Amino acid sequence: MIHRYGGPEVLAVQDVPAPTPGPRDVLIDVRAASLNPIDYKFRERKVWPVLRPRLPIVLGCDVAGVVRSVGAQVDTLAVGDEVFARLEKARMGGLAEQVAADVAVVAKKPRSVDFVEAAAIPLAGLTALQALRDTAALQPGQRVLVHAGAGGVGTLAIQIAKILGLVVVTTTSGKNRELVAGLGADEVIDYTTEDVAAKARDLDAVFDTLGDASELRSLAMVKRGGIVVGVSGMPDPDFALLPWFARPLVWLRTRARRAAVARTGARFAYLFMRPDADELAELAAWVDAGRLRPVVHRRFALTDVKAAFAELETGRARGKIVVTIP
Numbered sequence: 001m002i003h004r005y006g007g008p009e010v011l012a013v014q015d016v017p018a019p020t021p022g023p024r025d026v027l028i029d030v031r032a033a034s035l036n037p038i039d040y041k042f043r044e045r046k047v048w049p050v051l052r053p054r055l056p057i058v059l060g061c062d063v064a065g066v067v068r069s070v071g072a073q074v075d076t077l078a079v080g081d082e083v084f085a086r087l088e089k090a091r092m093g094g095l096a097e098q099v100a101a102d103v104a105v106v107a108k109k110p111r112s113v114d115f116v117e118a119a120a121i122p123l124a125g126l127t128a129l130q131a132l133r134d135t136a137a138l139q140p141g142q143r144v145l146v147h148a149g150a151g152g153v154g155t156l157a158i159q160i161a162k163i164l165g166l167v168v169v170t171t172t173s174g175k176n177r178e179l180v181a182g183l184g185a186d187e188v189i190d191y192t193t194e195d196v197a198a199k200a201r202d203l204d205a206v207f208d209t210l211g212d213a214s215e216l217r218s219l220a221m222v223k224r225g226g227i228v229v230g231v232s233g234m235p236d237p238d239f240a241l242l243p244w245f246a247r248p249l250v251w252l253r254t255r256a257r258r259a260a261v262a263r264t265g266a267r268f269a270y271l272f273m274r275p276d277a278d279e280l281a282e283l284a285a286w287v288d289a290g291r292l293r294p295v296v297h298r299r300f301a302l303t304d305v306k307a308a309f310a311e312l313e314t315g316r317a318r319g320k321i322v323v324t325i326p
């Protein structure tokens with residue numbers, strides 16, 4: 001948990017009272033929780049003013065575990081169910097022995113994987129699904145570039161894109177070429193040695209997980225009418241969660257992106273993923289059908305959570321980093 005914003009030194013492992021579940025809540029005994037870049041971006045105050053929960057707060061957005069109790073209004077899950085969730089954004093609390101979450105974000109975990117693999121799925125998997133299907137509305141046969149194919153989001157995005165029938169181009173460093181090809185990527189570009197813009201042109205879409213300068217390059221790589229879905233750069237000035245005082249600054253900092261949209265005739269959409277139990281259930285069904293496989297880079301015990309953050313913050317993870325809870 002953190003009591004103040006800052007670097008890794010502000011992370012504290014300590015005892016806190018168990019969460020008190022509300023009537024719509026599911027209380028989960030957490031068995032595994034995966035880390036996401038938003039955990040350290042939040043810790044560093046980089047997502048303020050979009051996310052402003054009161055501190056101190058227990059971090060952790062993704063969990064898998066067993067239902068310990070349910071609120072009076074919960075009738076879709078029961079004590080003993082094995083579940084997974086991308087927790088509500090302003091509540092978090094997954095890096096703990098117990099967490100309470102609204103039933104609207106909790107789904108039954110896929111039966112064919114363990115808690116560690118299940119915890120690797122929610123935030124990254126929902127982001128990929130919402131980017132490719134819900135936001136870009138891509139159709140079978142269309143060609144999409146998935147940036148950072150070896151990362152937590154990328155490893156799931158490649159597979160989800162293939163499930164949606166898309167032709168997948170992805171970027172990675174050379175050491176991860178086999179990993180991303182094994183996940184189904186049709187074309188692999190080593191961004192450390194090859195010219196990405198020259199190799200991927202006239203795309204229907206780019207799923208851009210790199211942000212800022214990359215988004216400008218991505219806009220030049222899609223055809224007119226194509227779309228770039230960005231998740232790591234600036235939101236749009238009219239993004240609903242932005243408070244009024246941040247809008248002028250965001251407007252200024254997104255001028256180059258609007259100019260690139262006007263110049264290229266491509267569209268840009270910023271996505272801030274939504275926790276969603278129904279979409280999680282879809283992902284679980286794909287996992288159980290053998291079509292979607294979470295990739296776990298490394299697992300850490302909760303007592304080593306600082307080392308887990310340090311590993312994530314290298315930016316070199318192959319798939320997801322998961323913390324196991326005793």
Ligand SMILES: NC(=O)c1ccc[n+]([C@@H]2O[C@H](COP(=O)([O-])OP(=O)(O)OC[C@H]3O[C@@H](n4cnc5c(N)ncnc54)[C@H](OP(=O)(O)O)[C@@H]3O)[C@@H](O)[C@H]2O)c1
Pocket residue numbers: 036037038041123124127147148149150151152153154171172173174175176191209210230231232271272273312315316317318319
């Ligand atoms: N807006 C949203 O709702 C949302 C949701 C999810 C994620 N995100 C954001 O999306 C980004 C990615 O998340 P993640 O969980 O996938 O992160 P991650 O797992 O930490 O990404 C690490 C991966 O990035 C690859 N990588 C780094 N630089 C690259 C480059 N220039 N080109 C291609 N690959 C590169 C690395 O591969 P190599 O070692 O081969 O370089 C590594 O495998 C983060 O900024 C995160 O905050 C946003």
